Amino acid sequence: MISRVRGVTLACVLGATLASLTGCGTAQEPPAAHPAPSAPRAAIPPSSSPRPPTLAPGPGGLTPVFRNGPRTHGRTVALTFDADMTAGEGPRAAAGERFDNPRLIAALRALKVPATVFMTGRWAEQYPVQARSIGRDPLFEIANHSYSHYAFTGDCYDLPTLSQDRMRADVERAYTAFRRAGVPEPMPYFRFPGGCYDRLALKTLTSAGVTVVQWDVVSGDAFATDADAVARQVLEGVRPGSVVVMHCTTSAAPVTERAVRTVVPELRRRGFRFVKVSELIGDAAGR
Structure with missing residues (x-):
């Protein structure tokens, strides 16, 4: 979810209206998928494929944070889409609220746009067929946005807050949900719910082996009703190596698909090439 970065990095404050996007329900933490491991082990599920590029740990061995690719490696841009669903939103989905956006995914396929x-x-559990389809399509890559979409810091857009001892388990539980849905190769990238994190959260996830992915272009698609305004905001912000944050949630971001249909041809006209986040990270890591 679009939100602010706290403590360690640049702030990205978007306004109080974003709080309602969380639909956070109860403040109770989700049940653990399994007991916390007694010894550190990687949260990333094992794979027979070469490991995707990641960044080296940050200062003090903290989990690394990636915001954009190199500005000098050509006119590349990564569109990223947060498939948000909070642990407490099951009743809303059962009542008919759509946390998915099949039309958006279909548009990306029709336009042949790689995306992350x-x-x-919780989204993968609610929409396993879609999760599997996205995860098995070479046009896309799936990365981790937590299991519960609960905050990893306090005061994060009214999201319920995970305790420190549940943070890593929540990340691991998301990977478990992806595997159960049939996603073969989820990426070792993690985006904090709300984009909120601090030094403690980065330290806690060090042993998970993930690279945190933020962004440098905010689309403004959350609760937007004007697709042209969203498109303008993206087009005004994109630079070579940019990471754009958008949403794959019909109820909370209803005009994203229409905005994408404007953004993609215009950026291509300007000479930009669309890539997945993994390519940008590989460029930054020198791979």
Whole structure:
């Protein structure tokens, strides 16, 4: 979700209206998928494929944070889409609220746009067929947006807050949900719910082996009703190596698909090439 970065990095404050996007329900933490491991082990599920590029740990060995690719490696841009669903939103989905956006995914396929989807484990549980389809399509890559979409810091857009001892388990539980949905190769990238994090959260996730992915272009698609305004905001912000944050949630971001249909041809006209986040990280890591 679009939000602010706290403590360690640049702030990205978007306004109080974003709080309602969380639909956070109860402040109770989700049940753990399994007991916390007694010894550190990687949260990333094992794979027979070469490991995707990641960044080296930050200062003090903290989990690394990626915001954009190199500005000098050509006119590349990564569109990212947060597939948000909070652990307490099951009743709303059962009542007919759509946390998915099949039309958006279909548009990306029709336009042949590579993209990275930051998915919550709860979203994958609610829409396993879609999660599997996205995860098996070489046009896309699925990355981790937590299981519960609960905050990893306090005071994060009214999201319920995870305790420190549940943070890593929540990340692991999302990977478990992806595997159960049939996603073969989820990426070792993580986006904090609300984009909110601090030094403690980065330290806690060090042993998970993930690279945190933020952004440098905010689309403003959350609760937007004007697709042209969203498109203008993206087009005004994109630079070579940019990471654009958008949403894959019909109820909370209803005009994203229409905005994408404007953004993609215009950026291509300007000479930009669309890539997944993994390519930008590979460029930054020198791979």
